[in-house]
Amino acid sequence: MATLDKTGPVPEAEPHDGVRRRDFINLAAVSFAGAGAVAVLYPLINQMNPSADVLALASIDVDVSRIEEGQAVKTEWRKQPVFIRHLTAQEIQAANAVDVSSLRDPQTLAERTSEGRPQWLITMGVCTHLGCVPLGAAEGENKGEFGGYFCPCHGSHYDTAARIRKGPAPLNLQVPEYAFTSDTAVRIG
Numbered sequence: 068m069a070t071l072d073k074t075g076p077v078p079e080a081e082p083h084d085g086v087r088r089r090d091f092i093n094l095a096a097v098s099f100a101g102a103g104a105v106a107v108l109y110p111l112i113n114q115m116n117p118s119a120d121v122l123a124l125a126s127i128d129v130d131v132s133r134i135e136e137g138q139a140v141k142t143e144w145r146k147q148p149v150f151i152r153h154l155t156a157q158e159i160q161a162a163n164a165v166d167v168s169s170l171r172d173p174q175t176l177a178e179r180t181s182e183g184r185p186q187w188l189i190t191m192g193v194c195t196h197l198g199c200v201p202l203g204a205a206e207g208e209n210k211g212e213f214g215g216y217f218c219p220c221h222g223s224h225y226d227t228a229a230r231i232r233k234g235p236a237p238l239n240l241q242v243p244e245y246a247f248t249s250d251t252a253v254r255i256g
Contacts (some may be wrong), residue, residue: 129254150192179239181245196235
């Protein structure tokens, strides 16, 4: 029934079943804008993922069975050099004899090697001063005053545990994440 007001009868509003046309257009416009935003943002976000060559180098496996006692080798991980040194009993003894409190970056050999394998020292081959590659991994290279590594760029000397002992480098050579997968293989990364 219609009600009366001063201008005349006012028709009653008819009940609507479902969505009105305006609601449908709003919903469609929002959905279209959302799909467009996803289409624009996906390539921008996806380009931040690491490239395939970086993912391939996320970890490397190294066979250490051929590294003789007293020998060091240089390999590459994430496009940076890594030194793997098979320490002799004398080198382990010399590293453990150092008063750790006298070091610029105090760390024991045990803190720098894997538990139960003190003879294997694995470090990044990058000087912590300005990023040069120290000598001492290859046969006949200058190992510095402390028998470890020597950085020819600015004269940093590292001991057999790759700890900074002399020169401008502020920190020891970095130890990457690694784990022995067997007695003769190590996974770096």
